[in-house]
Amino acid sequence: MSKKRKLSRESGQLSIDFLVGFTIFMIAFIYVTMMMSGLLINFMSRTVDYDAVAYRTGVILVEDPGEPRYYIGTTNNWHLLDLSIPAERDSLKRLGLSLQRLTPGYLQQQKIDKFFTFASSSACSNVDALCYPRDYQEKLIFGDYPYYFNISLRYLNNPNIRYVGEIPPPKYGYIRRVAKVKQPGASMELNVTNWTSQNVIIRMDFSQLYRISNPLYRIDPLNEKITILLRNFTIPNTMMQNPPFVYVYPSSGGAPTPLMVPVDSPTILVYDSTGSRCASYPCLMSNSSYITVEEGFFKRIRFDEYSLIEINMTFNQPVSDGSPYIFDYSTASLPPPETAVIEVKIW
Amino acid sequence: MARLTDEAQWIVMMGFIVSITIFILAIIIGESALIGKTTSESVLEFSKADVQDLRAEIMTLKDKGILYGNPIDKSSVLEDISNLSLQRRNAVVYVTNWTDKIEHMRYIYIHFNNGITDYNEVYDEYDY
Amino acid sequence: MVDGLGQLYTIEGVAAGILMVFTAYLVISSTTVITPQDIHIIDLQLEQLGNDALAILDTPDSLGEKSLLQRQIENDGGNAFGENFSRIINSKVNPLEVDNLKFSAILYYRDISSGNTLSIPINNSATYLREKAVKVKRWVYVNPVPPCSNPFGLNTRNQTVLVEVLLWRG
Numbered sequence: 001m002s003k004k005r006k007l008s009r010e011s012g013q014l015s016i017d018f019l020v021g022f023t024i025f026m027i028a029f030i031y032v033t034m035m036m037s038g039l040l041i042n043f044m045s046r047t048v049d050y051d052a053v054a055y056r057t058g059v060i061l062v063e064d065p066g067e068p069r070y071y072i073g074t075t076n077n078w079h080l081l082d083l084s085i086p087a088e089r090d091s092l093k094r095l096g097l098s099l100q101r102l103t104p105g106y107l108q109q110q111k112i113d114k115f116f117t118f119a120s121s122s123a124c125s126n127v128d129a130l131c132y133p134r135d136y137q138e139k140l141i142f143g144d145y146p147y148y149f150n151i152s153l154r155y156l157n158n159p160n161i162r163y164v165g166e167i168p169p170p171k172y173g174y175i176r177r178v179a180k181v182k183q184p185g186a187s188m189e190l191n192v193t194n195w196t197s198q199n200v201i202i203r204m205d206f207s208q209l210y211r212i213s214n215p216l217y218r219i220d221p222l223n224e225k226i227t228i229l230l231r232n233f234t235i236p237n238t239m240m241q242n243p244p245f246v247y248v249y250p251s252s253g254g255a256p257t258p259l260m261v262p263v264d265s266p267t268i269l270v271y272d273s274t275g276s277r278c279a280s281y282p283c284l285m286s287n288s289s290y291i292t293v294e295e296g297f298f299k300r301i302r303f304d305e306y307s308l309i310e311i312n313m314t315f316n317q318p319v320s321d322g323s324p325y326i327f328d329y330s331t332a333s334l335p336p337p338e339t340a341v342i343e344v345k346i347w
Numbered sequence: 348m349a350r351l352t353d354e355a356q357w358i359v360m361m362g363f364i365v366s367i368t369i370f371i372l373a374i375i376i377g378e379s380a381l382i383g384k385t386t387s388e389s390v391l392e393f394s395k396a397d398v399q400d401l402r403a404e405i406m407t408l409k410d411k412g413i414l415y416g417n418p419i420d421k422s423s424v425l426e427d428i429s430n431l432s433l434q435r436r437n438a439v440v441y442v443t444n445w446t447d448k449i450e451h452m453r454y455i456y457i458h459f460n461n462g463i464t465d466y467n468e469v470y471d472e473y474d475y
Numbered sequence: 476m477v478d479g480l481g482q483l484y485t486i487e488g489v490a491a492g493i494l495m496v497f498t499a500y501l502v503i504s505s506t507t508v509i510t511p512q513d514i515h516i517i518d519l520q521l522e523q524l525g526n527d528a529l530a531i532l533d534t535p536d537s538l539g540e541k542s543l544l545q546r547q548i549e550n551d552g553g554n555a556f557g558e559n560f561s562r563i564i565n566s567k568v569n570p571l572e573v574d575n576l577k578f579s580a581i582l583y584y585r586d587i588s589s590g591n592t593l594s595i596p597i598n599n600s601a602t603y604l605r606e607k608a609v610k611v612k613r614w615v616y617v618n619p620v621p622p623c624s625n626p627f628g629l630n631t632r633n634q635t636v637l638v639e640v641l642l643w644r645g
Contacts (some may be wrong), residue, residue, distance in 0.1 A: 021488030025358050028364060028492025032499045036369060039503035052386035052514045055523070062527075084364060103529050152568040159570045175520055176561055178527040180534055211475055214410065217538040329538065343568045362491025366498035366568065374501040387515035390572055396526040398609065402616035403530070404610055404635060411616065413633060420633045427585045427635040428614065434592045436612065 005062075011133040015271045050147075050173025055345040057141050061151070063104035066111065070223075071100075072210065080116040085284055095140045099139030099182060099215040101323060106180045107215045107340065110223075112153065112297075116162045132164060141346070150345040155181070155338050162191060172347035180337040182216050184224035184295070188332035190233040190325050192255070197322035201313045202228060204327045210305040212329070216337055221330065222303065226293040226327075228311075230285060233319075239282035241314045242269050244291065246301070249308040256310065259301060266294035268311070292300070377443070397436060401459055404445050407468075414427065414444050436456055437461055446474055480495055487582040517644070518609050519577070525611035532556065533613055543592050544638065547597075548582065549623040549640045554621035556580070557585045564642070577601040577645035584629050584636040597638065608643035 002234070056117030068091060069074040079087040095115060097107045117129045124131040135150070139145050146206035150172075192200060204221060212218040219226075246268075261268045270278040273286030291313075303309065310324060325331070369445045408414050413424055425442050432440040438461035446453045459466040535542040541549070547556040557580070565574040579599035586593050618633045619625040629636065 015484070018484035021358060021484030021486065023488070024485065025362065025488035025491045027494050031496045032365065032369070035499050035503065036372070049386075051519075052390075055390065055519060064470075105527065146483070154570065155569045156563070156566055161568055161570075163568075176524055176567070178524065178531055178566075180531055193529075208355075212538065213472060214406070216534070277492070304404075334537065337534070339531055339563065341563075341566050341568055350493050356487065358487040358490045360493075362494045365495050367500050369495070369502050373505075384486055385513045385515060386569075387513055390519050391515055391522065396522070400530075400612070403533075403618065404640040407616055408635075413616075422618070423587065424635050430585050431583060431635070431637045433593060435639065456479075 009158045014290065015063055034225050048292040051175070051344045052173070053141060053147060053176040054173040054344045057149070057151070057346065058342070058344045059131065059343070060094065060140060061318075062107065062177045062179050063096050063254065064094060065091035065097030065098045065101050065108075069101065070170050071094075076298060077111075077194075079108070079111045082128050084126050084128065086125075087133075092135075092139060095136070097179075103215060105174070105179050106337070107179050107244050109181055112162075112181065115221055116153075117164055118164055133184075136164065148347050151181065151342070152341045153340055155340050157338070161201075161241045166346055168345045172345045175344050177342045177344075179340055179342065181340050182337050183335040186219040186221075186224070186228060186332045186334050187227040187229060188231045188325075188327055190230055191237075192230060192319040193232070193321060194234055194318045195321035196318055197320050198315050198318055200230075200315070201312045201322075202327055203324040204309045204311075206303065206305050206309075208328050217334065219334060221293065221331055222305070225295045227290055228293075228327075229290045230280070231286055231287050233285055233289075238285045238315055238317045238319065240270060240278070241282050241316055243278075243281060245312045247310040247312055248301075249310075251306060251308075257270050258312075262300075266296040266300055268293050268297060285315070364421075370423075392463060394438075394461055395439060397461065398459055398464070399433075401440060401457065402468070405455060406409075406456055409444075414455070414470050415446075415453075431433075505638070517607070521610055521642050521644070522609045524576075524615075525578075525609065525640060526632055529561060529611055529613040529640065530639065532559060533615055537632055542615075545617055548615060548617050548627060548629070548636065548638075549619040549625065551624075552626045553580065553596075553598035557600060560598075560640070561600050565601045575645050576642060578601075578640050578642050579603050580638060582627055582636055582638055584627075584634065587630050587632065597627075601644065603641060606645070607644040608641050610639055611643050612637055612639045614638075 066078045068078050068081075070077040075110045078092050082090055083089045083092070091296055097115060099106045099108045100103055115130070118132040118135075119127050119129040121131050121134055124135075130136065133146075136149060136151075140148060146165060148168075150163060150168050152161055152163035154163075188202075190200070190202070206221065209219045209221065243261050246259045246261060248259060249256045268295070269292045270283060270294070271288075271290050272278045273284045273289055275288055291311075293311075298307075298309075332344045384438070387418045405414075408424060413421055415421075428442065429440050438459055441458040442455065444455040446455065453474045454469050455470045456470045458471065481541050521599060529544075533542045533544045535545075546557060547553055557578075560578060560580070561576075564576045564578070567574055577600045580597040580599075581594050582597050585591070585595045587641055614635050615638055616633075616635050617629065619627075620631045625631065
């Protein structure tokens with residue numbers, strides 16, 4: 001016997017019909033509320049960002065020395081890292097081309113060369129080159145979005161363009177910067193005289209050289225190459241007897257220690273009368289001979305900004321009066337800095 | 348057993364109220380224009396070039412020896428900078444320098460304030 | 476109990492849900508919001524480029540030398556400055572492309588006898604006809620004592636002058 005129970009207005013039960021209907025309504029209501037809270041997300045546009053990202057990238061390139069950066073007393077500098085070693089690639093944090101933090105707008109040639117040395121992602125893990133595009137996106141452009149980019153550089157008096165990146169679409173974020181680039185390599189012209197001594201001694205006091213606070217005009221033997229031009233050979237058939245010797249003066253004073261110049265790079269190279277490298281000694285000299293101290297040689301033999309050294313060359317004829325030729329700002333000169341224009345395009 | 352009565356119409360009415368509210372919300376938002384500070388406005392407001400230029404000029408004066416030479420020259424050059432800054436750049440600039448003979452250090456104090464940016468620096472270097 | 480009668484609450488609930496979802500879809504697909512155009516990007520690019528160019532012209536080629544700006548103000552007038560400045564701001568990386576920026580440069584200096592700030596034009600590449608322009612400035616140290624010819628009539632003493640350049644896209 002099924003007696004139907006009457007649901008009156010005072011009874012506390014709800015029918016299943018009501019529950020189902022109300023549940024459907026509540027689910028739909030919650031879904032709609034979630035949808036409405038995302039109403040404004042549709043209006044976030046990315047086009048304004050590209051110019052700002054391009055500006056920031058331009059500032060990092062031109063005004064930031066990068067990380068790890070060089071300051072007096074350290075040997076860091078990101079263009080000296082060997083990127084084939086994973087630990088060194090990880091230590092590279094920021095790609096900045098500037099010489100020094102306190103002087104923005106002066107770029108370093110070696111950093112520019114390293115910046116434009118890149119390989120595609122599949123071929124870059126054991127190579128001393130930047131990964132394109134990953135390293136540039138992570139260490140220069142930053143941000144979660146993988147921006148496309150095209151960074152190009154040209155010296156004002158030179159039609160060659162260096163660039164990294166792809167051809168941009170019609171619309172992109174853009175900034176153009178102009179900066180001075182220090183041309184590395186100081187040179188000194190040395191006139192030999194036919195007095196009594198058969199030795200030419202060149203003295204370099206690094207503490208004098210590193211006193212200049214403006215890095216654009218600083219002669220930097222530890223990081224750049226040095227060229228010494230040998231001129232005024234009046235006695236014919238003057239020959240250099242041995243490879244040059246380097247004498248190191250200890251900082252506490254006392255007698256200098258001789259160091260033989262190594263055979264492999266970086267080292268001191270001697271160029272003979274024809275302008276080619278001296279293969280064997282004695283080596284014939286003329287008024288187009290010169291010696292080059294390669295970049296990194298002084299660092300290799302562990303000199304620093306306070307060293308005092310002499311380079312000693314022996315000849316078979318009298319070439320000087322025995323007193324050293326001083327290499328400093330009055331005798332040596334740097335090439336003038338070049339102007340470069342840089343464009344950054346981001347999309 | 349539930350029948351077709353007027354009792355359930357409050358559910359549909361709630362649905363209608365929510366829909367109408369959504370429409371009103373859309374109308375209000377459609378009337379608005381998003382305002383805010385664009386990136387380039389913020390960049391233009393920060394006077395990076397003023398500070399860098401002032402620093403570069405003080406370093407030039409230091410390298411040329413003006414800051415350590417004739418005091419009349421030095422005060423007239425620094426007053427040029429202060430006056431022209433106030434007139435043309437709307438910025439207060441104050442520069443002074445001193446030497447610590449015991450520690451062999453030279454100091455330069457640079458102060459720049461253009462109402463939005465306040466820059467203070469003490470630059471030191473070894474006195475050879 | 477399932478029978479042929481349509482259930483009241485269920486139908487009402489479904490109807491209300493469909494109504495809300497449909498409204499929300501309609502609204503979201505049709506509302507647009509006006510965002511402001513970033514017109515200051517052009518100012519930013521011009522100002523950065525102008526400051527860079529002035530810094531380059533105020534950098535000497537070697538230690539102890541005078542920069543081009545200093546030599547122009549002390550001795551040579553403003554023509555070489557104008558040519559070089561125009562060349563630097565209009566150079567692009569592609570050597571065949573040339574930009575179309577114009578400038579007008581004025582020199583501000585302090586006259587120590589009257590205490591006033593005076594101005595004198597240096598050089599310009601075109602007349603300014605009220606286009607949208609930015610102003611870039613640079614401090615220059617000069618000392619126009621004889622034998623310098625002092626073409627701008629400055630005080631013959633060690634001084635710092637302000638070069639102001641108005642830059643616009645022509």
